[in-house]
Amino acid sequence: MNDWFLVYDGFVPQQQGLRETLCTLGNGYFATRGAAPDALADGTHYPGSYLAGGYNRLTTEIAGHEIENEDLVNVPNWLPLVFRIGDGPWLRPGEVEYLDYRQELSLKEGILRRSLRVKDSEDRITRVDERRFVSMSNSHLAGIELRLTPENWAGKLTVRSALDGGVTNAGVPRYSALNSRHLETVETTETGDDTILLRSRMVQSRREIVEVARTRIFNGLGLLPARKTLERLPDFIGQDITLDAEEGRELRVEKIVSLYTGHDAAISEPGIAALQECRHAGSFEDLLQAHRSAWKHLWEECGIEIETTANSQVEMKLRLHIFHLLQTVSTHSVDLDVGVPPRGWHGEAYRGKIMWDELFIFPFLNLRKPVLTRALLRYRFRRLNEARRAAHEAGFRGAMFPWQSGSDGREECQRFHLNPMSGQWIPDNSHRQRHINAAITFNVWQYYQVTEDREFLYDFGAELMLEIARFWASIASYDAASGRYAIRGVMGPDEFHTAYPGKDPSEAGGLDNNAYTNVMVAWSLTRTLDALDLLPDTRRRELCDKLGLTAEELGHWDDLSRNLMVPFDGDGVICQFEGYDRLKEFDWEVYREKYGHIERLDRILDQEGADPNDYKVSKQADVLMLFFLFSAEELTEIFARLGYDFTPDMIINTIRYHMQRTSHGSTLSWVTHAWVLARADRSRSWELFNQALNSDIADLQGGTTAEGIHLGAMAGTIDLMQRCYLGIEPRTNVLTFNPRLPEELTGLKTTVRYRGQTLDLEATQEKLSITSRTVTAHPITIAYRGQTRDISPGQRFEFRLFPELPRDHQVKQRDRTELQRHCRPRRPADPPQEASTAQA
Secondary structure, three states, X not given: OOOOEEEEEOOOHHHHHHHHHHOOEEOOOEEEOOOOOOOOOOOOOOOOXXXXXXXXXXXXXXXXXXXXXXXXXXXXXXXOEEEEEOXXXXXXXXXXXXXXXXXXXXXXXXXXXEEEEEEOOOOOEEEEEEEEEEOOOOOOEEEEEEEEEEOOOOEEEEEEEXXXXXXXXXXXXXXXXXXXXXXEEEEEEEEEOOEEEEEEEEOOOOOEEEEEEEXXXXXXXXXXXXXXXXXXXXXXXXXXXXXXXXXXXXXXXXXXXXXXXXXXXXXXXXXXXXXXXXXXXXXXXXXHHHHHHHHHHHHHHHOEXXXXXXXXXXXXXXXXXXXXXXXXXXXXXXXXXXXXXOOOOOOOHHHHOEOOOHHHHHHHHHOOOHHHHHHHHHHHHHOHHHHHHXXXXXXXXXXXXXXXXXXXXXXXXXXXXXXXXXXXXXXXXXXXXXXXXXXXXXXXXXXXXXXXXXXHHHHHHHHHHHHHHHHHHHHXXXXXXXXXXXXXXXXXXXOOOOOOOOOOHHHHOOEOOOHHHHHHHHHHHHHHHHHHHHOOHHHHHHHHHHXXXXXXXXXXXXXXXXXXXXXXXXXXXXXXXXXXXXOEOOOHHHHHHHHOOOOOHHHHHHHOOOOHHXXXXXXXXXXXXXXXXXXXXXXXXXXXXXXXXXXXXXXXXHHHHHHOOEOOOOHHHHHHHHHHOOOOOHHHHHHHHHHHHHOOOOOOOOOHHHHOOOHHHHHHHHHHHHHHHOOOEEEOOEEEEOOOOOOOEEEEEEEEEEOOEEEEEEEEOOEEEEEEOOOOOOOEEEEEOOEEEEEOOOOEEEEEOOOOOOOOOOOOOOOHHHHHHHHOOOOOXXXXXXXXXXXX
16 A cells, blocks of 8 residues: 555455455446456456446345345446457456456546456466546546557457446345346447447336447557457347457557436437447547546545554545545536435445435535535435325324435335344334434534535525424423423434333334434424524525424424433433433453454344343444534533533543443444544544544455445544544534644644635644635634634634643542432423523
8 A cells, every 4th residue: 555556466366345345436426346357246256337326126025025125236237358369268367377466546546457467278478457447527438448468479369348237236145035136138239340339227217227338459550450249148248359469569458438327417318328428438548537637636625634653554545535435426426316325336235225324424525525415415305205205104294214215215224134144034123213314404504504505505404404303393202200302212323222121123113212312303403493593584484384384383392402301320321212221231251252253243142042122232332423423512502401411521421331332333333432532532532543444444344345335434534534633613603623633643634615715724733724715705714712713715824732621531439419410400491591602
């Protein structure tokens, strides 16, 4: 590795799935895994290409259950480019001996290179140099170049360039029992001397996909005439190009591919569009140059430069994460009706569904490419009516968004899932993660805070927030015993806890008063009322008339936002949910000694006939997500509004308590834990940051990366740099900074956009400088620890950083009644006076 390259030397079969995922190339419209162009899906290699939002639905009967799944479809493989010598076999990975093998991903340029020397069964050695791109300049184009050099032979050489429509979804072994043939071939044809076309259609969604490939071969003098033969099978079309090769003389094969679908804009028909695009495309080098230029400007806009004392690979890994985020969503995504999936468009894990990982992804986009966040939030708005129907069918009001969303916004969670350790199908209650609704509200509000995009709030955002608020008001019930409102039958982010001990999750699933959910609901309701106040009177009246909102209903939301229950134990620790403190403690050391890796404790316990619902165990941070999303000051305000005292010791105690009971079964967990330790234990925070940084590149979850990257964790590591270590917090019309760099991080440079201004930021251990680039924009307010400045375009400010006051992180022994006094809720009828905007 170095700062800009991910490099693999040597061919290691058991690593190919991981390498193919991490070397995926994409442009926000489609992505192609880094499989070799001569490879087949054979258990070692898995060629795969995926359209952003390219879903199809199939039904499978398993164990007496009709299981319907909507999958991200593996579309026709455009890569096939293979050669043979004389009449010998096609020289695929299983047919050759690798004498040299090197694979290199250039993050700066978005180019995948392979350099290898192969020897066939007759000891003929050929050098192969490959370059590949998926164009960031033109979303419909991709290309491969092969340079073939015979080292010790001469004679007939045949190159096959093909398009393969016979692919299936076979990238996730645990899905193997499910129907996987999503495509039917409609047309295969040769459209010119050097051009072939394949037209496929998804069998349920009826979406047409057309790929056109143009293949040419050159030597040092120019384009070579060659004999061409068409190879045509029911789901496959290829051209066999035969010519004479000379020893030591290089031949260059150039394959340009265009891809269109029936959903694309500004086309008559995808076949015509793909043909025109491919015929008018320039040379491989011309297209590559435009692609390089697009990446150059992306890095100028989105790059983060760091200086570290310990590990020179940190910057490269961070760039790898930025690279894959920008390949998943780009300006090519803006006009597509797509969300952002937790596993990218890099593989088939989670079936490409959209979940809550936007919480981790949007902060980076908000501050650099807010046009992308706006487009991704519109994906949610387009599915608002489906969310309304879901709420109504469940007996609620407003809009209930699904935990997993795909093409049309219905709930895509499986009701059963396969435990690969036990081989059993077990009930899946993930759909009870209603906190997805609060995440959408959070994302809308944070986008507005960064951009001050009142038009978005006017046209889309406020309506989303209002309908979600109405859902929360209808799912909450008043509990006379506590004098507070309760939210029952839900799941938090933890996911190990689906029901109370002894209860059948499929019949009595869910938990009461999940702390993360309830606090997020209280915050969401408050922000929704704020959003309503920001609207012009005419739009406010229009929305209230359209939705039937009354003053009484809005008053109820305000009351609910002040009186939701938050569970505490007797020591002042925020409980994960009501009753969590009464669960059994878990013997972590015994299970670590027995199993080694125990991240997926749910599967281990299920295999043993036990139930994680019985124990104080968590898959990932649940309560601690509150400290990830909100500063201590903001949490203090939220809890004060709820009528609870909130002290610094409660933060420390709660963090320590839950960190000791988390298995880190999700890569997101390392991000969250690194975040919450950033102020209390910077050294440990840096360790966990590096754990998250390595989660995919080292495949720390034992094989899952081969099925797709973990985009939320990747984005989370980037966000740790900007919002956590740099301390950026957009709030109440002020962009605040509170840098706290770990000792290993000696310098950080990046550029952000905030309310029309572009700010160049540079932080060291001693100072923070903020420079606003020259542009036409209104002044904005920036702040560091109470030092407030109004900055206009062209100005620069520098803040000298001073350390936070030392804090004793050991839990002080207090009398139990004293702890209870700090954590006892105040009477709902006597809420505290809310802080004003200026005070906040």
